[in-house]
Amino acid sequence: MNCELAHERLVTAAYGELPDEQMHELERHMTGCPDCHSDREQLQAMKILADALPVLEPPANLVARSRLRLEEALDALPPKRWYDRLSQRMLNNFAILQTAPVAVCLLLVVGAGAGILGGYEFAQGRAAQLAGRTPIPKTPSIIEQPAAEITNISSIVRQPNSEMVEVRYNQIVPQQMEGSLDDPKIRELLMLASENSASAGVRDDSVGLLAAECRAGHSCQAAGIRDALMVVLRYDKNSGVRLKALDGLEPYVAADTRVRDAVLEALLNDADPRIRTKAVDILEPVEADTSVRQVLHSVATSDQNRHLRTVSRKVLSRVPDIQ
Amino acid sequence: MDGGKSAQERMQARAPEMELIREAQAGSRAAFDALVRQYEHQVLRLALHLTGSEHDAEDIYQEAFLKAYRYIGNFRFECSFYTWIYRIVTNLCLDQLRRKKTRREDHAVVLDHSGDEIDVLASVSDDRSFSNPAKELDRKVLGARIQAALSKLTPRERMVFELKHYQGLRLRTIGEMLSTTEETAKNTLFRATKKLRTQLAELR
Numbered sequence: 001m002n003c004e005l006a007h008e009r010l011v012t013a014a015y016g017e018l019p020d021e022q023m024h025e026l027e028r029h030m031t032g033c034p035d036c037h038s039d040r041e042q043l044q045a046m047k048i049l050a051d052a053l054p055v056l057e058p059p060a061n062l063v064a065r066s067r068l069r070l071e072e073a074l075d076a077l078p079p080k081r082w083y084d085r086l087s088q089r090m091l092n093n094f095a096i097l098q099t100a101p102v103a104v105c106l107l108l109v110v111g112a113g114a115g116i117l118g119g120y121e122f123a124q125g126r127a128a129q130l131a132g133r134t135p136i137p138k139t140p141s142i143i144e145q146p147a148a149e150i151t152n153i154s155s156i157v158r159q160p161n162s163e164m165v166e167v168r169y170n171q172i173v174p175q176q177m178e179g180s181l182d183d184p185k186i187r188e189l190l191m192l193a194s195e196n197s198a199s200a201g202v203r204d205d206s207v208g209l210l211a212a213e214c215r216a217g218h219s220c221q222a223a224g225i226r227d228a229l230m231v232v233l234r235y236d237k238n239s240g241v242r243l244k245a246l247d248g249l250e251p252y253v254a255a256d257t258r259v260r261d262a263v264l265e266a267l268l269n270d271a272d273p274r275i276r277t278k279a280v281d282i283l284e285p286v287e288a289d290t291s292v293r294q295v296l297h298s299v300a301t302s303d304q305n306r307h308l309r310t311v312s313r314k315v316l317s318r319v320p321d322i323q
Numbered sequence: 324m325d326g327g328k329s330a331q332e333r334m335q336a337r338a339p340e341m342e343l344i345r346e347a348q349a350g351s352r353a354a355f356d357a358l359v360r361q362y363e364h365q366v367l368r369l370a371l372h373l374t375g376s377e378h379d380a381e382d383i384y385q386e387a388f389l390k391a392y393r394y395i396g397n398f399r400f401e402c403s404f405y406t407w408i409y410r411i412v413t414n415l416c417l418d419q420l421r422r423k424k425t426r427r428e429d430h431a432v433v434l435d436h437s438g439d440e441i442d443v444l445a446s447v448s449d450d451r452s453f454s455n456p457a458k459e460l461d462r463k464v465l466g467a468r469i470q471a472a473l474s475k476l477t478p479r480e481r482m483v484f485e486l487k488h489y490q491g492l493r494l495r496t497i498g499e500m501l502s503t504t505e506e507t508a509k510n511t512l513f514r515a516t517k518k519l520r521t522q523l524a525e526l527r
Binding site: 007008011012014015017042043045046047049050052053054055056057058059062063065066067069070071073074077079 | 355363367368380488509512516517
């Protein structure tokens, strides 16, 4: 250690800020250097002299005076606006970010990565959609008829790898017609109603009207009404409707063998005893018919319904011979 | 100053102060007043000793705390509030010293109360009076003379010496307050003590 360095370290040591290892080195130098030893003494003297100018506690009146003056000055200041505080807070936050550059960079990297990943996923989804799509109509291809009603869905087909679906459906358009029972169009509608209507009430009405036409002898065969009534007698699920059809066919049992056969079938197979009983009544005029007598004989002997057995025997007793 | 406390203790002691600072930053006048109460004596003590004038000390107090109030939103807890407020005070004191230096009187000659010249260092070094501060010297006169010697320093040297010798701050803290390094503060202290010794030697 030279004297120049020793002079500097003497000052640091005099104020207690020389590291221990440097203090040891300085002491070793001091023991062999009278000049530096003298310098230390002068430094210590200077410190003592400097203490002749002591640091005094401020007088109480100085403190009070200063405080009062400060309060007056602060009271005179305008209050800080909310946007001033907000902007200051934002600046502070920005400054905090500046003091943590690594954290900020990490945050930016993570945020950018999340954004890129999200954008990529979105783009992939859109590309998949566009790849599987047929030309997309601008609006759905649904054409509605005024007051049209969808009756049923006949098929549903989905395009592969696509959001497109093809739906086939049936619609009905409600219409209304007024006319005479003799009007062929009216009769046609009544016959359709007797076969297709989902409502037993509608079938009942239509069959009743048709039967009344037949009983009245209003050109029943030519219009196909008789055939329609026979279909109703054989297949309609409603017994009341079947009964009306049977009523309508009564005038034709003797002349039309097809009607007679339909009635015989009803006598043998119908679930409703009223219809079977009615059938027996209708067949009585033609009881001489062999097929009729055979059916009546079968019912009279083996039918489970006692009343029908009785009725059938009575009819058979009135027919002396089979024709 | 607080070398006896552990870092944990210092942190715990600063916790209430941090709350006060945050409240003051949010606009609480009461919180700021509480901070003023905590530091006003230290500020006045420093300003008074540095300027030697109650009027100047009061001005420095006023300016320092008004600045603190205005810019407390800028405080980001990167250092202690003590360092931050002292930084404001030392800068104001430096400005004051620079203004005073232009109109500083020449106090090179040290006179006692009877008008005789005093060989301060001779009496001290010969009689080893440094080991006995109770030597009969007129401290008031001597104090004025010391003040005169101090006025020969540059404002920065004066400030470093003030903060080190009279306020007892560590060189690292002084460096923070003066926005410089510990090494620079050390070199400044060395120059200040060297000049002071020269000044006191010239007082013969």
